[in-house]
Amino acid sequence: MRLGSATALLAGAVFGYVIPAFAQAPRQDAFWARRATGTITLNGVLNEPAWAKAESMVVRYGQDAGVPGSGWKPEAGIAPGDPTFATLKLLVVGNQLYLGARVRDKSIGGSKDFNRFDGFLMSMKDHASLGAPKPPNEYFYVWWFENGTDPQPPGQLPRFKGRWANDDWTIPRTPEQIANWDAVTVVNGLSNSDAAEDVSYTVEMRFNLTPMGYDVTRPQGDIIEWNISIYDCDWFWPIDLFRFSSNRVWWQSPWGLDMWYDEVHIYARPDVNTGSGALPTIRPELYVPNGAAFAAPTVNGTLTEPAWAAAYSFDIRYGDDALRATYPGVGPYRSGQYQPSVNGGMALIEDPADATVKMFFRGDDLYLGFDARDQFVQYYSAHGNPFDRWDGFLVTINEKTLRGPDNNITDRTLKFEVAQNGTAQADGYLATLVGAGNAQVALALKAGTTVDTMGVADTGYTAEMRVHLPALGYPTGLGDGTLWIGVEHMDGDSFGPSSSFAYGNRAWWFREGNSEETRHDCCPIWAYMAPSPPTDAGEVVERLDGYFLAGSYRNPGPRPVIRYALAAPSDVTVELFDVRGRLLQKTALGYQAAGLREFGLGRGAPGSGVYLVRVHVADPETGAQRTALRARMVVVK
Numbered sequence: 109m110r111l112g113s114a115t116a117l118l119a120g121a122v123f124g125y126v127i128p129a130f131a132q133a134p135r136q137d138a139f140w141a142r143r144a145t146g147t148i149t150l151n152g153v154l155n156e157p158a159w160a161k162a163e164s165m166v167v168r169y170g171q172d173a174g175v176p177g178s179g180w181k182p183e184a185g186i187a188p189g190d191p192t193f194a195t196l197k198l199l200v201v202g203n204q205l206y207l208g209a210r211v212r213d214k215s216i217g218g219s220k221d222f223n224r225f226d227g228f229l230m231s232m233k234d235h236a237s238l239g240a241p242k243p244p245n246e247y248f249y250v251w252w253f254e255n256g257t258d259p260q261p262p263g264q265l266p267r268f269k270g271r272w273a274n275d276d277w278t279i280p281r282t283p284e285q286i287a288n289w290d291a292v293t294v295v296n297g298l299s300n301s302d303a304a305e306d307v308s309y310t311v312e313m314r315f316n317l318t319p320m321g322y323d324v325t326r327p328q329g330d331i332i333e334w335n336i337s338i339y340d341c342d343w344f345w346p347i348d349l350f351r352f353s354s355n356r357v358w359w360q361s362p363w364g365l366d367m368w369y370d371e372v373h374i375y376a377r378p379d380v381n382t383g384s385g386a387l388p389t390i391r392p393e394l395y396v397p398n399g400a401a402f403a404a405p406t407v408n409g410t411l412t413e414p415a416w417a418a419a420y421s422f423d424i425r426y427g428d429d430a431l432r433a434t435y436p437g438v439g440p441y442r443s444g445q446y447q448p449s450v451n452g453g454m455a456l457i458e459d460p461a462d463a464t465v466k467m468f469f470r471g472d473d474l475y476l477g478f479d480a481r482d483q484f485v486q487y488y489s490a491h492g493n494p495f496d497r498w499d500g501f502l503v504t505i506n507e508k509t510l511r512g513p514d515n516n517i518t519d520r521t522l523k524f525e526v527a528q529n530g531t532a533q534a535d536g537y538l539a540t541l542v543g544a545g546n547a548q549v550a551l552a553l554k555a556g557t558t559v560d561t562m563g564v565a566d567t568g569y570t571a572e573m574r575v576h577l578p579a580l581g582y583p584t585g586l587g588d589g590t591l592w593i594g595v596e597h598m599d600g601d602s603f604g605p606s607s608s609f610a611y612g613n614r615a616w617w618f619r620e621g622n623s624e625e626t627r628h629d630c631c632p633i634w635a636y637m638a639p640s641p642p643t644d645a646g647e648v649v650e651r652l653d654g655y656f657l658a659g660s661y662r663n664p665g666p667r668p669v670i671r672y673a674l675a676a677p678s679d680v681t682v683e684l685f686d687v688r689g690r691l692l693q694k695t696a697l698g699y700q701a702a703g704l705r706e707f708g709l710g711r712g713a714p715g716s717g718v719y720l721v722r723v724h725v726a727d728p729e730t731g732a733q734r735t736a737l738r739a740r741m742v743v744v745k
């Protein structure tokens with residue numbers, strides 16, 4: 109029997125209350141694409157009512173379009189006299205993503221020369237592709253006509269290049285290519301002519317998500333991995349040396365085929381539409397536990413202090429697709445693995461990379477623990493670059509405010525390897541931090557482990573790292589607590605200097621790293637260092653692929669709180685039992701949207717003791733139970 113709304117309100121007042129989210133900085137890498145009702149006609153006008161209700165994003169030259177990856181760059185080395193100002197909107201219809209863009213521009217056009225054109229360079233990660241990480245696919249829609257003749261004809265419109273287009277722009281696109289990607293542009297002015305100033309151009313574009321492995325029609329929706337770079341060339345038709353400029357500004361990543369900096373996470377699901385009102389909060393992909401309740405660990409590599417037992421932990425393992433599928437957010441698609449060539453070959457990996465990584469913060473310091481399970485712990489030194497044969501870890505953390513040459517937030521590479529004497533040998537920026545007293549790293553060999561290249565069976569090693577975050581631009585107290593991080597595990601097994609059985613392999617969690625030896629940069633996890641110290645190691649994320657308990661806080665405490673996730677809109681009822689199984693309270697919370705939810709005991713909480721909680725999740729249409737989640741609360745008064 110389903111309780112009515114009055115009963116639900118009364119029970120909630122007596123028994124519990126829904127806890128608001130922590131006060132954290134909103135994610136700037138995430139964006140909602142509302143579902144539009146009706147159809148959208150690609151005519152470059154954006155006159156359907158849904159466009160007026162779509163969320164807007166303004167991308168401007170010289171202004172940050174969102175940390176950590178957004179930036180801008182003068183391609184010709186000259187600051188623009190007419191800076192880029194673009195308004196972008198995103199909608200979904202069926203399993204199609206629509207982009208609407210209005211770009212103010214006094215001089216519109218293109219040429220046969222690269223960077224001397226206007227238009228969009230976009231990327232969408234291909235979730236239908238095999239392997240990991242999922243690769244980017246290029247969507248290039250620009251006034252760039254290589255092999256053409258300059259000056260380009262006045263009035264010419266952009267061409268398609270990339271995944272659903274031909275390299276030769278003179279060959280018409282096929283019906284399949286058009287069905288999977290199409291656009292129409294309207295120019296308010298005359299392209300490829302500066303006889304009179306232009307005003308703007310408008311683009312209406314459609315992406316078919318099905319061949320890219322996305323499905324935003326599912327009740328739980330999907331997260332589309334995407335980015336856009338806006339090219340802007342001015343006063344080139346004909347060239348005016350006193351006014352000419354060529355520049356680019358991007359939202360999270362500048363390229364289509366290279367995975368740089370970050371990406372836009374486009375959230376879409378059926379219940380978030382143009383008539384659904386306020387948008388759901390997109391939470392961080394990870395909450396990093398606060399270790400303030402524990403003594404600071406001694407950084408000696410052993411992971412024996414109590415704080416490590418309460419840390420957030422995850423595994424990294426080469427060849428384990430099922431493990432990657434459990435990572436939060438877009439982790440299943442951004443995490444991956446790589447086997448480099450060693451001694452000119454690709455030997456069979458007998459002992460793949462396998463480790464557990466732990467993480468917490470305390471005060472202004474971030475602590476990371478590493479537990480590597482490795483049968484062959486080795487140190488290899490040779491001429492050239494031995495990185496592919498390292499045993500060790502690479503951590504990338506973005507600076508808080510420092511920007512690089514592309515005006516995006518800089519990331520730092522903190523890496524260490526197992527040294528010949530069995531200690532941790534810091535490398536990269538980690539060595540700089542250690543030298544300045546702003547970091548520590550230590551390593552301890554497990555029982556029976558020796559560092560050699562003779563193939564003697566080992567058990568592995570553990571390591572600890574402390575990073576003083578103010579050395580990466582964080583204010584004292586860590587400011588808004590936002591953290592962008594990725595972790596990579598390197599495992600090289602050599603069996604002698606020139607053995608044909610030698611191999612290297614590495615696997616990573618979210619971002620592989622930004623290093624001269626690695627192949628990818630994108631993308632860090634968006635994490636939040638919560639000020640309230642949790643008392644468990646539960647993961648707290650908004651995931652879109654299941655119903656699950658997501659940890660708790662103030663548990664034990666006078667008013668414990670549990671967190672749970674809903675894969676689809678549901679009716680929720682919470683029951684409280686004592687340890688003998690007697691039902692003490694029943695609270696009907698009613699209809700709740702998909703995502704992460706919280707429930708806490710209110711002032712009417714029972715006395716001190718251990719209590720069992722059962723969260724019933726039902727279909728709101730039929731009342732049929734979908735699942736029942738179970739948790740434990742410890743009340744201490």
